[in-house]
Amino acid sequence: MTARMLALDLRRGPAPLVALVVLALGGMAALSAPDECQGAWNEAVLALRDSMWLVLPCVLAAGIWHGGRARRRGLDDAVAAAALPPARRAAVEGASLGLAVLAVFVVLLVAVTAGGCTSGALGASAAASALVTLVSLVAAAFVGLALGRTASSPMAAPLALFLVLAVTSVFGGWSPGDGRVMLILPGLGEDVTVADLTVRRSLGQLLWFAGLAVSGWLWASGRRLAGLAPAAAGAAALAALSS
Amino acid sequence: MTVLSDPLAPTSAFAIEADGLSVRAGRHVAVERLGLALDTGVHGLLGPNGAGKTTLIKALATVVRPHAGTLRLSGVDADRGDLRALRREIGYLPQRFGFYPRYTAREFVEYLAWLKEMPRDAVPAAVDRALDRVGLADRADSRMKTLSGGMVRRVGIAQAIVNDPRILLLDEPTAGLDPEQRVSFRELLREVGGDTCVVVSTHLVEDVAAACEDAVLLDRGQLVFRGSIDELEAAADDVGDATASTFERGYSALLRDHRERVGA
Numbered sequence: 001m002t003a004r005m006l007a008l009d010l011r012r013g014p015a016p017l018v019a020l021v022v023l024a025l026g027g028m029a030a031l032s033a034p035d036e037c038q039g040a041w042n043e044a045v046l047a048l049r050d051s052m053w054l055v056l057p058c059v060l061a062a063g064i065w066h067g068g069r070a071r072r073r074g075l076d077d078a079v080a081a082a083a084l085p086p087a088r089r090a091a092v093e094g095a096s097l098g099l100a101v102l103a104v105f106v107v108l109l110v111a112v113t114a115g116g117c118t119s120g121a122l123g124a125s126a127a128a129s130a131l132v133t134l135v136s137l138v139a140a141a142f143v144g145l146a147l148g149r150t151a152s153s154p155m156a157a158p159l160a161l162f163l164v165l166a167v168t169s170v171f172g173g174w175s176p177g178d179g180r181v182m183l184i185l186p187g188l189g190e191d192v193t194v195a196d197l198t199v200r201r202s203l204g205q206l207l208w209f210a211g212l213a214v215s216g217w218l219w220a221s222g223r224r225l226a227g228l229a230p231a232a233a234g235a236a237a238l239a240a241l242s243s
Numbered sequence: 244m245t246v247l248s249d250p251l252a253p254t255s256a257f258a259i260e261a262d263g264l265s266v267r268a269g270r271h272v273a274v275e276r277l278g279l280a281l282d283t284g285v286h287g288l289l290g291p292n293g294a295g296k297t298t299l300i301k302a303l304a305t306v307v308r309p310h311a312g313t314l315r316l317s318g319v320d321a322d323r324g325d326l327r328a329l330r331r332e333i334g335y336l337p338q339r340f341g342f343y344p345r346y347t348a349r350e351f352v353e354y355l356a357w358l359k360e361m362p363r364d365a366v367p368a369a370v371d372r373a374l375d376r377v378g379l380a381d382r383a384d385s386r387m388k389t390l391s392g393g394m395v396r397r398v399g400i401a402q403a404i405v406n407d408p409r410i411l412l413l414d415e416p417t418a419g420l421d422p423e424q425r426v427s428f429r430e431l432l433r434e435v436g437g438d439t440c441v442v443v444s445t446h447l448v449e450d451v452a453a454a455c456e457d458a459v460l461l462d463r464g465q466l467v468f469r470g471s472i473d474e475l476e477a478a479a480d481d482v483g484d485a486t487a488s489t490f491e492r493g494y495s496a497l498l499r500d501h502r503e504r505v506g507a
Binding site for chain 2: 008013077078084
C-alpha cells in the first residue's frame with residue numbers, strides 16, 4: 001500500500017514538475033561551465049556540484065510546497081485524525097521528491113558525461129563527490145518538507161527560494177579562513193579545485209547531508225527535538241573529517 | 244440504546260463516553276464539563292454558531308485532546324490510550340474538508356484509506372463500495388478539481404465511511420448538498436447507524452429530525468438538552484416564527500429556556 005501511495009504521490013504530487021524545473025535549471029548551469037570540462041570525471045562532478053547553488057534552493061522550495069500541502073488544502077484535520085504515523089506519511093512525501101531529484105541527478109550526470117567531459121574510469125573521489133551532491137538534494141527535499149509542515153503559507157516556498165538563492169549567490173564563492181565552513185553546502189566555491197575533492201572530505205559532507213535528511217524527516221514527522229540530533233551528529237562528523 | 248452519562252459505569256461498552264469533559268479551542272474553553280454517553284445509532288449534534296459542536300467533534304476524532312475530564316471512545320481513553328488503534332475505528336468528516344485537486348475521487352479516498360491504515364487487500368473494494376454508497380461510482384475516475392462542491396462533500400462522506408468505522412463523526416455533512424442528495428444522505432445515515440455510532444453535527448434541525456434517533460443540543464459549550472426527536476418536537480412553544488417547523492421551534496425554545504436559566 002505504501003508503494004502504491006508513493007507511486008500516486010509521484011504521479012499526482014509536485015515531483016514531476018520539480019524534476020522538470022530542476023532538470024532545466026541544473027542542466028543549464030552544469031552545461032554552461034565549459035571551462036571546467038577538461039576530460040576527467042572529477043571536473044565533470046565539480047561542474048555538477050557547482051550547479052547546486054541554483055538547483056538546491058529549487059528542491060528546498062519544492063519540499064516546502066509539498067510539506068505544507070495538507071494544511072494549505074484544508075486536509076489538516078483529516079490527517080490529524082489519521083492512524084498512520086506521521087513518519088510514514090513524511091517518508092512517502094519525501095521519497096517522492098527524493099526519487100524525482102535522483103532521476104534528475106542521473107540525467108544531469110549523463111548529460112555532462114555525454115558532453116565529452118569525462119574519460120577513463122570513475123575514481124573514488126569523483127564517485128564520493130557525486131554521491132554528496134545526490135544526498136544533498138535528498139536532504140534539501142526533506143528539510144523543505146519539514147519547513148513546509150511548519151510554514152504552510154503559499155508564500156513560504158517562493159520566499160524561501162528567493163532567500164536561499166540570494167544567500168547562495170552572494171556566499172557561493174565565499175571561502176572564509178580555510179574554506180571549511182562552506183562544506184555545509186554541496187557547491188564548493190570558486191576557488192575550489194579537483195584537489196579538494198578528497199574522499200575524506202566527501203565522507204564528512206555525506207554524513208552531514210545524510211544527518212540533515214534524517215533531521216528533516218524527523219522534524220516533518222513532528223519529532224522536533226529528536227530531529228536536531230542527526231543534523232548535529234552530521235555537523236560534528238563534517239568538522240572532524242574536514243580538518 | 245442511548246442514555247445520559249452514567250458515572251457508575253466507567254468501563255461500559257458505550258462507543259462514546261464523556262464525563263466532565265472540557266475541551267479548549269485555542270485559549271477559549273469551547274466545551275465545558277460535558278457528560279454524555281452515546282452508542283450505536285444516529286445522534287444529531289445541534290447548537291448555534293460558537294456552541295462548541297466542531298470542537299467536540301474534533302475531540303471525538305482525537306484531533307484535539309481533552310483539557311479536563313475524561314473521554315472514552317470504544318472503551319479507550321482518548322487522552323492516554325492507544326490512539327493509533329482507536330483511530331482505525333473512527334470515520335471523520337471535518338467541517339473544513341479539503342482535497343488534492345489532481346487526485347481522482349477514487350485515488351483520494353484510497354489515499355485516506357491508507358491514512359486510516361486499512362489492510363491493503365481490502366482497500367480497492369472498500370473504496371468502490373464507499374463511492375457507490377454516496378452515489379459517485381460513475382465519477383470515481385474524475386479528478387477532484389472537476390467535481391462540484393456537493394460531490395466533494397460526498398467524497399468526504401465516502402472517505403469517512405470507507406473503513407466501516409465503529410464511530411462515525413460528520414461535521415456539517417449536508418453543507419453544499421442539494422435537496423435530493425440530502426434525502427439520499429439521510430437514508431445512508433439510517434443504514435450506517437444500524438451498526439455504528441454516528442454523530443452528525445449540523446445547523447439544520449430538519450436533518451436531525453429526519454435522520455437521527457435523538458438530539459444533543461449545545462450552547463456555549465454546555466449541554467442544553469439530550470433527548471429523543473419527539474422530545475425535541477414536544478419542547479416547541481408558540482413564541483417566534485410561526486412558519487418554523489415544530490422541531491425548529493422546539494430547538495429555539497430549549498435554547499431560550501437554557502439561556503434564561505443561566506442568565507445569559
